[in-house]
Amino acid sequence: MSELPPDLARLRTVVTYLRGELVRAERALSSAEEREALAARRMPAPEPPAWLIERGIGAGRLPVRVHAGGCWDARKRCTAMSMEEVRRALAEGVPACPHCRPDAVLGMLE
Numbered sequence: 001m002s003e004l005p006p007d008l009a010r011l012r013t014v015v016t017y018l019r020g021e022l023v024r025a026e027r028a029l030s031s032a033e034e035r036e037a038l039a040a041r042r043m044p045a046p047e048p049p050a051w052l053i054e055r056g057i058g059a060g061r062l063p064v065r066v067h068a069g070g071c072w073d074a075r076k077r078c079t080a081m082s083m084e085e086v087r088r089a090l091a092e093g094v095p096a097c098p099h100c101r102p103d104a105v106l107g108m109l110e
Contacts, residue, residue, distance in 0.1 A: 049080035051102065053089060063094045071100035 005011055052067040055077045066081075066089050067074045074097075081089070087106060090096060096103035103109055 051081045051083060051086040052078040053081045053085070053094070054078045054097075063089055065095050065097050066090055066102050067097045068100040068102045068105055071097055073097055073099045 048069040054065040055061040056064045
């Protein structure tokens with residue numbers, strides 16, 4: 001780092017200059033953050049998966065329910081599945097969600 005001047009007048013000048021540069025840098029940062037936030041708002045939300053499997057709580061985390069992708073009752077313990085996996089799970093006895101009825105959508109009613 002360069003040497004700072006020893007006298008009070010020049011030190012005050014340096015501090016005044018640096019404060020101005022700090023204000024400019026803070027404005028540039030704020031502007032960049034606003035641009036980034038605006039761009040994030042403009043990006044469409046990712047489409048939900050077509051099918052979900054809800055896992056239970058605990059070590060085994062066995063499947064407890066099958067959901068259609070946009071189901072309002074799908075919980076945080078859901079993961080995406082393919083249509084084949086959903087059909088297999090329903091055939092193996094994993095219950096279908098009573099709200100979104102993926103079994104009805106797939107034509108797998110008993």
